[in-house]
Structure formats: C-alpha cells, structure tokens
Amino acid sequence: MTAHLTCENLCLSYGKTPVLTDVNLDLVPGQITAIVGPNGCGKSSLLRCLSRVQSPTKGQVLLDGEPIHKQNTKQVARKIAFMPQSATAPTGMRIMDLVLRGRTPHQSPLQQWTSEDQRIVERALDQVGLTHRAHELLEDLSGGQLQRAWIAMVLAQDTEILLLDEPTTFLDLAHQQDILKLVRELQADRGLTVAMVLHDINLASRFTDNIIALRDQNVLCSGVPQDVITEPNIQDIYGLACSVIADPHHGLPHIILK
Amino acid sequence: MKRNTSSHLATLAIMTTLGLVLAFVSLWFGVRPLPTSTVWQALVAFDPSNTEHMIVHELRLPRAMAALIGGGALGMAGALMQSLSRNPLADPGLLGVNGGAALGVVISIWVLGATAQSQLVFPALAGAGLAATLVLLLGGAVRPRGPDPTRLILAGAAVGALFLALTWAILILSRESLDTYRFWVLGGFTGITKSDLVALLPLFAVSLPMGLAAAFLLAPLILGDDTARALGVRVGFVRVFSTVAIVALCGLTVSMAGPIAFIGLVVPHLVRPLLGADLRLVAIGSFLTGAALAVLADILGRLILPGQEIEAGATMALIGGPSLILLVRFRREVAL
Numbered sequence: 001m002t003a004h005l006t007c008e009n010l011c012l013s014y015g016k017t018p019v020l021t022d023v024n025l026d027l028v029p030g031q032i033t034a035i036v037g038p039n040g041c042g043k044s045s046l047l048r049c050l051s052r053v054q055s056p057t058k059g060q061v062l063l064d065g066e067p068i069h070k071q072n073t074k075q076v077a078r079k080i081a082f083m084p085q086s087a088t089a090p091t092g093m094r095i096m097d098l099v100l101r102g103r104t105p106h107q108s109p110l111q112q113w114t115s116e117d118q119r120i121v122e123r124a125l126d127q128v129g130l131t132h133r134a135h136e137l138l139e140d141l142s143g144g145q146l147q148r149a150w151i152a153m154v155l156a157q158d159t160e161i162l163l164l165d166e167p168t169t170f171l172d173l174a175h176q177q178d179i180l181k182l183v184r185e186l187q188a189d190r191g192l193t194v195a196m197v198l199h200d201i202n203l204a205s206r207f208t209d210n211i212i213a214l215r216d217q218n219v220l221c222s223g224v225p226q227d228v229i230t231e232p233n234i235q236d237i238y239g240l241a242c243s244v245i246a247d248p249h250h251g252l253p254h255i256i257l258k
Numbered sequence: 259m260k261r262n263t264s265s266h267l268a269t270l271a272i273m274t275t276l277g278l279v280l281a282f283v284s285l286w287f288g289v290r291p292l293p294t295s296t297v298w299q300a301l302v303a304f305d306p307s308n309t310e311h312m313i314v315h316e317l318r319l320p321r322a323m324a325a326l327i328g329g330g331a332l333g334m335a336g337a338l339m340q341s342l343s344r345n346p347l348a349d350p351g352l353l354g355v356n357g358g359a360a361l362g363v364v365i366s367i368w369v370l371g372a373t374a375q376s377q378l379v380f381p382a383l384a385g386a387g388l389a390a391t392l393v394l395l396l397g398g399a400v401r402p403r404g405p406d407p408t409r410l411i412l413a414g415a416a417v418g419a420l421f422l423a424l425t426w427a428i429l430i431l432s433r434e435s436l437d438t439y440r441f442w443v444l445g446g447f448t449g450i451t452k453s454d455l456v457a458l459l460p461l462f463a464v465s466l467p468m469g470l471a472a473a474f475l476l477a478p479l480i481l482g483d484d485t486a487r488a489l490g491v492r493v494g495f496v497r498v499f500s501t502v503a504i505v506a507l508c509g510l511t512v513s514m515a516g517p518i519a520f521i522g523l524v525v526p527h528l529v530r531p532l533l534g535a536d537l538r539l540v541a542i543g544s545f546l547t548g549a550a551l552a553v554l555a556d557i558l559g560r561l562i563l564p565g566q567e568i569e570a571g572a573t574m575a576l577i578g579g580p581s582l583i584l585l586v587r588f589r590r591e592v593a594l
Contacts, residue, residue, distance in 0.1 A: 053487040077490030084484040092535040093480075104478050105490035157489065 002029040002193055003064055003079050003160040005050060010059035012045055019045045021217040022059070027161070032187050032194040034204035037214035038238055043197045044085055044165050046214065050195065051082030051163045063161075077105035081154035085165040085197070089138050095149045096134040099124055102156030124155035127186060144175035151182065162186075164196035168203070176200070180207040205229055205252045213237045229253035266539055269532050273546035277330075280553040281322040287560040288318055289567060316452050324450040325556045325570065326549040327462055328511040329521055333548020334469045335507040336522030337529070337541045341476050342500050343407040349523040350508040352411050353501070354418035358389025359512040361421040363442050364428045367435040375449025378442055379458065379513050385421070386509030392417045394501060404494020410501060445516035445571025447556050458514055465506035466545075472500040473541030480537065518571045520578025521548050527585050551577070 005027045012020040020042045027033050027050075035043050048054035050061055052068050060067045068076050081102070089098055102124070103117045125131045128148040138146060147167060154162060167183065168176040184207055187194050198204045204211055204225065211228040213220045215237050221228050234242050234255055247254040285297050292310055299305075300314035335350040342348075362385020366372040372381070396417065397410035429436045475496045478486045483493050511518070529543040552570060555577055559568040 048484070051488050053484045073487075073492055074490035077488065080488075082484070082488035084482065084488070087485055088482055090480055090535055092530070094534075097535060098481075101478055101481060101485075101489065 002191060004029050005061070005063055005080070005161055005193065005195075007050065007061045008059055010046075010049060010061065011057045012042070012049060012054065013057050018217055020049070020056070023217075023219055025212055025219055025222065027193055027195050028210055029193050030187075030191050031209035032184065032196070032207065033210040033212060034196060034198045034208040035212050035214065036198055036201060036204055036237070037220075041214040042217050043214055047082070047163050047165050047195065047197055048084075051080055052076050053082060053084070074105045077157065077159075079159050080161045080163065081157040081159040082163045083150055083154050083165060083167065086169060087150055091137070091139050093138050094135050095125070095130055095138060095141070095152070096121075098138060098149055099134075099152045099156050102153040102158075105157060120158050121156050124152040127155060127189070128152040128182065143170050144178060147171065147175075147179055148182070151179070151186075155186065160191075160193060162192050162194045164194065166197045166199065168198065168200070176203060183207070201229060201234070202247075202254050205254060206247070206250065225253055229255060266533055270539075270543060270546060273543060273550065277326060277546055277550035277553065280550050280557065281326050284322045284325070284553050284557050285314060285318045287557055288313070289560075289565070320450050320452045320455045321447045321556070322553060324455055324514055325447045325552040327459075327466075328447065328515045328518070329552020329555075330545040330549035331462065331466065331469070331507040331511045332518060332521040333525035333529075333544035333546075333551070334466070334473075334541050335504045335511075336524075336548070337526040337537065337544040338469060338472050338476060338500055338504050339522065340526055341473075341480065341537050341540075342497065342504070343411055345407075345411075346527070347523070348411070349519075350504050351517065351519070351522065352418075353414040353505055353508065354389045354393045354416075354421065355386040355505050355509045356512050356517040357418035357421035357425070358385040358387070359383070359509065359517070360425045360439075360443065361385045361428075362388075362513075364425050364432075364435050364439055367438045368428050368432045373438050375442070376451050376454045378438075379454050382513035383461075383509060386505070386512055389417050389421055390502075390505035390509055393505070394498070397501070399498045399501065401494070404497040405501060407497070441569075442516045444569040445512075445518040445574075446559065446569030447515050447552075448567055448569060450514060454514065458510060461506075461510050465503060465510060468499075468503040469507050469545075470541065472496075472503040473538050476500050477537040480535065516569075516571060518552070518574055520574050520582070521551060524578045524582050524585070525551060527582070 007023060007025055010020055010023040023046060035046060037043050045054060049056050055069055061069065063079060099121050103121065125134055128151050130148055130152060138149060141149060167179050171179060180203060183194060186192060210223065211225055212222040213228055213233065220237055221233055229244055231242060231244050234240055241258040242255045243258065244253050244255050286294065290313060296310050297314055300311040304315060305311050339348045339350040340346055359382040362381040363378045366378060366381035372378055393410065393413045396413035398405040429439060478489050478491045479493065479496065486493055525544045525548045526540060529540050529547050533539040533543045555574040556570040559570050559573040562568055
C-alpha cells in the first residue's frame with residue numbers, strides 16, 4: 001500500500017506576489033513524476049508545499065486524503081521525504097553523520113538510536129554505493145557523490161514518497177544520468193512514489209513515468225511523456241519552437257530545438 | 259561508527275576528569291594559605307567549629323562549584339548560540355542579558371543600597387529576565403514561523419545597549435553605585451557564598467537540562483531550515499525553546515558571577531575539533547570544557563599576584579583572547 005499525495009486548489013503567494021494559483025494534482029502512487037516548467041513558474045514552491053516545508057496560502061495538500069499541514073510533523077516526515085535544491089551541510093560533517101540525520105523523524109528524545117536505525121542507514125548507504133566511504137567528509141566529495149549522500153539521507157527517512165528538488169543541478173551529463181538511473185532503481189526496488197523537479201525535458205522523458213508541466217503559477221498539462229512532450233506544448237511551456245522525434249534507443253519523445 | 263562513539267566518550271570522560279581535578283585543586287588556593295592536610299580534613303572530617311574548615315566549606319567549595327556550573331552553563335550556551343545563529347563568532351552575550359543584569363544590579367545598589375555581592379544576585383536575575391523577554395518578543399518569538407536568528411541578535415544588541423545606557427545614567431547620578439558596580443562588572447566567583455549557590459542551584463537544575471534538550475532539538479537544523487522541516491522538526495518552536503534555554507543559562511550565570519566574557523565564544527571552538535560537528539556532543543563537551551576553563555581562570559587569578567586576587571572574568575579574558583587568536587590562526591575550523 002503506497003501513500004497517495006494530492007493537492008486541491010493549492011494557492012501560494014509571497015506577500016502580494018502569487019506563486020501558485022489553484023493547483024490541483026495527483027502524484028501517481030508507485031511511479032516517478034517529473035515537474036517541469038520555466039524558471040520562476042513555481043516548481044520548487046509546489047514541491048515545498050507538497051513536502052510540508054512551506055504552508056500554502058489557501059488550499060490543501062492531502063496525504064491519503066488527510067491534510068498534511070494539520071498533521072503531526074513527525075508523522076508526515078515518516079511518509080514524505082524531501083531533498084531541497086542545493087541543500088547545504090556544514091563542513092566537518094561525514095557522510096554517515098548526514099545519513100543518520102534522516103532517522104530524525106523516527107527518533108524521540110528518549111530513544112535516539114536503535115539497531116533498526118543502523119540497519120536502515122546501512123541499506124541506504126549500500127543502495128547509493130557509499131558504504132565504503134561512509135566516514136569521509138562531505139566537503140571531500142565530488143558533486144555526484146555529494147548528491148548520492150543526500151539521497152541516502154532521504155532514503156534513511158524510510159518514507160513511501162520521495163520529493164527531490166532539482167537532484168541533477170550542477171552535475172555533468174554523465175552524473176545527471178547516473179543520479180536519475182539511481183532514482184529509477186530505488187523507486188523500483190522500494191516501490192516509492194517519486195516527484196522531482198527537472199530542467200532537462202529529454203532526461204524527464206527518459207527516466208520518468210509522468211510529467212507535470214507548470215506555466216504561470218498553474219499546471220499547464222500533465223500525463224505520460226508522450227502526451228506532454230509535444231511541439232505545441234513545448235511552445236506553450238517555454239515559448240520555444242522545436243521538433244519532437246522518437247529517440248532511436250527507446251522510442252520516447254525527444255525534443256530538438258529549432 | 260562504534261569506534262567514533264567510544265573515542266568521543268573517552269574525550270568527554272577526560273574533560274570531566276579535568277574539570278573535577280581542577281575544582282578539587284582549587285580548594286587549596288586562596289588568600290589565606292591552608293595546609294594540605296587541613297583542606298583534606300575539612301572535606302573528609304568536617305568540624306564546624308574549626309575556622310579553617312569553615313573557609314573551605316563556606317567559601318572555597320561553593321566558589322569551585324559556582325565556577326564549574328557557571329563556566330559550564332556559559333560553554334553550553336555558547337555552543338547553542340553559535341548553532342542557533344549559524345555564526346561562529348556569536349556569543350550568548352549578544353542576546354542582551356548582560357545589559358539587563360547590569361541594570362538590575364545598579365538599580366539595587368542605587369535604590370536599595372545593596373553592597374554585598376550576594377545582594378546583587380536576584381536583582382541581576384530580574385534584570386536579565388526582563389531583557390531576555392524583551393529580546394524574545396522583539397526577535398519574533400511569537401510569530402507563527404518562529405524567531406529569525408538575525409532579528410534575535412539585532413534585538414539583543416538593541417536591548418543590551420539600551421539597558422547599558424540606563425545603567426550608565428544611574429552610575430553618573432550615583433558615585434557610590436559605581437564602586438560596587440565596578441567590582442561586579444569584572445565578573446568572577448570570589449564573592450559567592452554557600453547560600454547564593456543553594457538559592458540558584460534549583461534554577462540551574464532546570465536550565466541545564468533545558469540546554470541539553472535544546473542541543474538535541476537544534477541538531478537537525480544544521481542542515482538548513484527546509485531540510486529540518488522536511489525531517490519533521492518544528493523549527494519555530496525549536497528556536498524559541500533554544501533561545502529561552504540560552505538566556506536562562508546566561509542570565510543565571512551573570513546573576514551569580516557577573517559578566518564573564520570569552521567562555522561562550524571560545525569554548526565551542528576548542529571542543530569542535532575534538533568532537534566533530536554533532537551539536538549534541540559539542541554542547542556536552544562545551545559544558546565540561548567551560549567548567550574546567552572557568553575553574554582554571556579562577557585558580558590563575560589567585561596565583562598571578564601573590565596575596566591578591568584577580569577576578570576570573572579578567573583572567574578569562576587573558577586566556578581567552580590569545581587562545582581565540584591561536585585557534586583562528588592554526589586550527590582547521592569545523593564550521594557550523
């Protein structure tokens with residue numbers, strides 16, 4: 001039974017500036033959804049609302065039908081994990097220290113560390129391939145490794161829903177692919193529901209099951225990549241003229257800019 | 259994991275031993291030289307009719323305990339303050355409690371004619387409490403998202419400055435206040451009596467566990483507010499709770515011993531290279547190291563000029579200044 005995250009008439013404004021207006025969406029349980037759209041369209045804000053990090057001005061985010069902003073924060077954090085965009089850790093922190101933090105919602109002042117925590121942290125480190133580097137300092141890691149360490153942290157949270165804000169930022173092409181492959185493996189292995197903000201439409205097409213496209217504070221279109229990545233939609237989302245072809249390896253939609 | 263934990267426990271054990279040994283040794287130092295055997299006898303076979311035993315029991319023991327508790331409280335408050343404000347140069351004094359305590363002290367001297375150090379404890383506590391409340395309110399503690407650390411420090415600076423200005427205004431009006439104030443403001447553990455300590459102990463017994471709890475609560479905030487919220491941390495509540503713990507620890511210490519600089523600032527920097535970035539460990543280590551350092555400063559104050567005492571607040575500045583320079587110069591700093 002996978003948790004089901006939806007939102008209803010979600011509105012968010014910073015002061016008088018509207019950021020999201022009446023957004024309705026439904027993350028398909030057990031699938032990967034990409035959130036795409038131009039800069040400033042509200043992608044990150046949407047993900048922050050979905051993760052309970054940001055309170056919406058109006059409307060609700062529902063987890064299995066219950067509004068998350070009214071629930072106990074720890075209960076929600078055991079179901080939804082969120083990796084912020086360009087998350088920062090202080091220097092002097094080791095990979096292990098970071099991953100252990102993921103256990104926070106499962107701990108209480110009287111119960112700090114259990115063998116269950118140990119097992120889950122070891123599994124998370126193993127799945128991102130950092131078991132043997134667990135004692136290295138975060139500042140000594142490359143961009144790709146650092147992103148893996150952060151993913152291990154959210155995995156250690158042991159949730160059914162994973163929200164990732166631009167997990168591929170600052171990574172080269174090979175490492176972007178590497179991280180997205182990892183997300184796909186993890187999703188398949190753990191049956192996770194994943195939503196992530198991505199900038200590269202072609203990568204979104206290749207590695208996700210659904211795409212939600214935002215434009216001007218609202219959802220412009222959503223669905224499987226074949227439905228969303230069309231020439232008129234790309235024109236509407238980004239104002240770009242392009243051709244959409246079937247990529248020769250997987251037959252998935254691939255955009256070529258004009 | 260295991261290896262790290264046991265080496266950290268060993269470090270904490272060494273810090274504890276150091277503090278206790280220094281406190282024990284400090285019983286032998288004072289204006290009046292006492293033979294080793296007499297001090298020992300006062301501890302193991304106390305005789306209330308013996309004046310020398312009374313010196314150990316009524317003055318030196320409370321003084322050593324006050325230095326341990328006060329130094330520890332400042333060390334812990336410093337670790338919490340630097341983590342709360344994400345600023346390695348933050349000192350708990352930035353929250354304005356010293357200014358509030360100073361005002362309480364001069365008002366009690368001026369209006370009530372207080373002169374003895376122990377008469378100043380509760381007025382200082384009242385002043386520190388008033389300043390802390392103002393800082394919390396101005397710093398946004400009642401806003402739904404909780405206080406903003408920068409706002410808190412600005413509020414602390416403003417309230418501290420206002421209270422110090424009022425303090426000076428009173429001191430200009432009343433010369434005799436200046437004489438008592440001058441002694442108080444140096445900061446130190448000389449004037450502490452057993453009854454002061456006994457009166458303050460229950461308050462420390464509440465605020466030290468609060469400080470420890472704040473360290474556990476603040477620890478996840480090290481990854482940023484967003485990550486902490488996503489991990490289920492109630493960031494606003496944690497900030498209010500931690501600020502209350504910090505001002506309680508500092509307010510109690512300044513009331514007991516006057517303003518003592520540098521412990522809150524320097525001690526966390528001494529501790530982090532030994533214990534790493536985990537605030538829970540750093541706060542405990544800062545308590546133990548702050549305690550040891552305060553006792554050391556108090557001992558040195560009794561040694562530097564034979565037959566005279568220099569207040570621990572002054573010797574602490576002598577130790578603290580150069581050690582901060584050395585740390586900045588040679589250590590690979592573990593940041594926040």
